Ligand SMILES: Cc1cc2nc3c(=O)[nH]c(=O)nc-3n(C[C@H](O)[C@H](O)[C@H](O)COP(=O)(O)OP(=O)(O)OC[C@H]3O[C@@H](n4cnc5c(N)ncnc54)[C@H](O)[C@@H]3O)c2cc1C
């Protein structure tokens with residue numbers, strides 16, 4: 001993963017220590033002893049999330065066990081004007097849960113009860129710390145599951161999913177978190193308990209649930225989520241198609257959609273990735289192919305047979321140099337194993353890798369891949385491409401050696417250039433990992449001053465005092481002005497030793 | 502962007518800035534086909550129709566981008582050429598319905614139960630806010646979490662937040678096969694089988710039951726998807742309901758008439774009556790309602806119900822209470838001609854559990870986009 005190279009020296013040590021003891025004594029009456037951490041050896045595991053390059057020690061970490069405790073903690077912090085960073089499982093990849101040095105980390109990990117499951121209404125009510133996969137496991141015996149499946153699903157929490165609007169391999173057909181959550185109960189920074197959305201198909205007033213989705217812990221602390229469960233498909237099969245040309249593979253993706261087919265999953269891997277994973281999983285991938293498409297169909301056996309046949313035809317017409325269709329569940333999982341293990345496989349190729357996340361229109365996939373090849377030369381770093389081709393969500397993995405500071409900065413610049421290319425190609429700087437702290441500068445590229453001001457307006461509507469995760473996702477006008485100047489000066493960040501906000 | 506379009510945006514901006522200066526709210530209107538929906542007002546109209554046209558449509562991207570004033574039927578026609586559809590099946594309520602109006606009203610037709618809400622399909626929007634600023638949110642791609650998802654706040658906002666200039670929405674391929682089945686069964690049985698089927702992998706995409714409580718009524722269901730899946734589902738479902746297949750042309754007309762509320766059962770709205778809409782959680786059983794007249798209509802496996810009843814506040818209050826007990830809410834959807842137009846049409850946030858504090862949030866949100874209250878028509882409270 002990414003090196004730790006940006007440890008912030010705490011600003012004013014004495015003031016911080018004073019604030020810390022004030023906060024700790026205010027929180028002590030609310031929480032049992034084991035649920036409040038402030039000694040550095042206890043809080044160090046919380047200094048970063050899945051993006052380890054950005055880390056900072058918080059004042060303290062609170063681990064409430066009930067919603068009432070969460071509300072009380074918020075009130076205390078509100079009164080003391082101490083900022084809060086909510087945290088789920090800490091698997092976020094954009095530094096969204098990175099602490100604020102004069103703030104509290106509020107971990108929701110202990111709120112992990114599945115409150116109720118109702119097969120007849122196809123819903124489950126769960127606490128925010130419940131792991132994504134745990135929901136599907138708990139309802140599997142009913143023939144149901146929760147569709148959004150981020151690759152981190154064994155670890156990430158549903159509260160984090162709501163705040164990142166997470167997606168996964170199956171969201172092409174089954175939607176993102178947004179499409180699969182009915183109601184979210186949360187607490188505003190002021191300590192008031194509120195409910196967004198409803199069990200009914202819509203709810204009164206403006207659609208506030210829509211804006212809370214993907215809000216990166218900046219609008220409300222989520223304490224309960226009602227998710228939609230759907231019927232487990234009877235069968236799934238996957239086609240593995242090889243192409244001797246990246247562009248052909250990219251065109252095949254468009255051709256499948258244009259043929260009126262929405263596959264259950266449509267993923268792409270380039271040659272470098274295939275080679276890396278094959279060594280790792282031995283799935284029998286075609287090592288000569290420039291790119292491989294994994295194209296899944298699910299549904300009733302009749303539906304799957306029909307769809308597989310149609311997809312095969314389209315892939316053949318698109319010039320696939322090889323096609324394999326999984327004949328049983330074991331084989332299906334084998335075909336997928338490389339895709340699912342691409343990250344660890346990348347980890348074997350280089351000491352570190354930097355996972356980017358941008359979305360572009362499908363028709364531009366080939367263009368972006370070609371541009372990335374150019375950037376590999378420019379920055380002298382290799383990049384693996386393995387991504388959700390069906391919805392144009394790209395995840396370039398930039399390989400580098402984190403022990404070398406200069407190399408990490410090159411990797412960062414490489415990543416930023418990819419994001420800028422995504423915006424230029426009519427896309428966005430983040431498809432699913434969020435902006436967090438990582439892409440806050442790129443927000444200045446995608447949005448103008450007016451939009452950013454509106455975002456601050458949205459933030460203020462929920463959290464007028466700007467206490468909830470205030471340093472994430474939305475850049476200030478000053479920051480963008482500064483960033484603009486930095487970009488002009490040749491792409492070299494001034495003060496690389498400083499944390500970037 | 503063409504110069505005529507830019508000129509039109511400038512005209513909109515001038516209108517907004519004049520309204521700011523004169524402190525006179527503007528009521529945004531497209532085709533005016535839904536002017537009866539939502540709280541009434543008599544403010545100056547801002548007509549969106551001059552800003553029309555499809556800006557981008559790439560079938561293989563499953564996205565269409567169009568100006569707000571574009572007639573909805575034009576959009577549907579263009580999609581139909583490529584065998585694609587707006588899967589949420591927005592009601593038109595008239596020939597002149599616009600794309601922007603459909604989005605701002607946020608209504609969805611029969612397909613909502615399987616395809617999702619109109620909001621679920623919105624990918625991006627370009628707006629003029631209450632300061633006349635030209636802003637774009639979201640985009641044209643399926644996955645995008647950069648910044649707050651402002652474009653998805655617009656569906657259902659009824660023109661109270663900003664002027665929608667353009668929107669990008671996701672479209673879907675038309676299902677390969679569609680079949681409609683019909684039978685006579687009581688409400689309870691209909692609700693039971695529909696919810697059982699909804700929990701199984703069946704291609705059930707729409708349902709409608711029309712009748713009187715305690716009696717047999719007419720259940721119509723639509724199956725759509727791969728031909729093989731539709732074929733396989735029919736005998737499975739018939740084991741429970743013993744239905745007949747409806748002639749495809751008749752069926753298509755039925756679903757369109759249901760969506761547009763042209764069915765006879767909607768037509769006899771008495772002058773002092775209101776057509777109430779109840780939005781309810783899944784698997785909500787039959788409701789005991791007094792005071793209603795005519796047949797009741799259940800859609801979305803019972804999650805949307807239409808009833809006709811007197812317009813008075815006491816009746817509305819009691820319907821809100823019934824909906825509320827079951828976790829839903831009620832709307833005065835359409836009023837008869839003799840009804841006081843100043844009636845509050847919606848359930849308020851403060852009438853919902855744990856939502857009072859959200860009224861302040863909502864007010865601040867509106868103020869952020871529209872500080873001078875140019876769009877504060879209260880069509881949506
Ligand atoms: C190997 C790997 C693969 C991944 N694959 C995917 C993928 O396929 N798709 C995808 O979308 N993501 C993926 N991710 C990213 C990450 O797992 C998701 O963003 C996930 O939703 C984060 O959940 P979390 O519980 O770990 O949240 P955290 O990292 O703890 O927090 C994420 C954000 O949500 C906020 N937050 C968390 N809980 C709450 C709460 N209860 N109330 C308010 N705010 C809260 C935090 O403040 C932060 O801003 C991957 C990550 C890894 C490490």
Ligand SMILES: Cc1cc2nc3c(=O)[nH]c(=O)nc-3n(C[C@H](O)[C@H](O)[C@H](O)COP(=O)(O)OP(=O)(O)OC[C@H]3O[C@@H](n4cnc5c(N)ncnc54)[C@H](O)[C@@H]3O)c2cc1C
Pocket residue numbers: 471475476478479482495498499500501
């Ligand atoms: C990299 C960077 C990130 C920023 N992020 C934010 C932000 O997230 N939110 C926000 O409100 N404002 C941010 N700012 C802007 C700035 O911190 C405030 O706006 C400040 O209150 C006013 O700055 P100024 O433009 O008047 O410059 P000055 O205060 O005159 O000086 C700014 C200089 O000080 C340094 N500096 C300032 N703030 C920081 C910081 N937080 N960390 C490290 N170095 C710093 C930089 O070298 C910068 O060039 C950021 C500035 C920088 C340089």
